[in-house]
Amino acid sequence: MSCEFQPPWWSRGGHQQTIWAPFFARSGKVPLRREIWTTPDHDQVAVDWIDAPPQAPVVILFHGLGSSSRGHYALALASALRHRGWGGCFINFRGCGGIDNRLPRSYHAGDSSEIAWMLEKVAELLPDRNRYAVGVSLGGNALLKYLGEQGANAEPILSKAAGVCAPIDLVATAEFLQKGRIRFYNRYFLKNMKQSVRRFQRHYPELADWPQVFSAKNLYDFDEHFTAPVHGFAGAQSFWEEGSSAPLLRHITVPTLLLNSADDPIVPIASVRKAMLSAAITPCVTPHGGHVGFMSGPFPGRLDWLPHTLLDYFDGRNNA
Structure with missing residues (x-):
């Protein structure tokens, strides 16, 4: 695989890569087969499969905040998997993918226990296949946190893994989103999160202090009044500190690609560069690419660089 990404001349900035890719860049269309899984606590999640021959490798995808198995990067990955003849297991977090969950809880960036049972279930369903996992943005932090917590215990579950544009330091990311023009993303995330918890x-009027939740002006306010209390954290700061994967990266033993772009307008690259990494992690920081953009080619752009980079890494083609 190669860690060299070349953006097109017409889309070199991180903001344009981030904003343009989800709405206008081309990606393939692949039929997905849906299953509904029951969680250990009797909730439900939607899982979309890309079927493949019985012995083909399978890639498990964990999406980002406000996304799903049909996000732009998911569709591009699905197309690449179909082209290679590999399988895909695209897992929607609770309340995502077009179905509501049943319990008074949502999903969050530090939910490594959720990642654990999902991966164990895939291993039970497909015991004789090479299993690779990709976590994108929020899903990337949760996956990396799981890998760090499990250490060598994750090796029977996964052959390799990758974290893409993961906010490994949630404190630094939240602070970064309050600065200058970047506050646009803060407002965007807040709007989507408020809509999702209505x-x-x-159904649960006593679950949270709803006037405080819906008057939140930043991520701290929202996490302080919803994410933290609903999911058992003392407050937003505790949630960010306990949910960050950065302190655990040195414990990862599963071969893992840590892929980021230097011009990511959401994840501060300084927080990634200062993290202590284990020998099992292959870091890849591209100068351009935005936040899960990595759009290349002629206008209006293609999204094939990221999935091919991930699959080449899993397939053992060269080094980053």
């Missing part, structure tokens, strides 16, 4: 307000 169903909890209807």
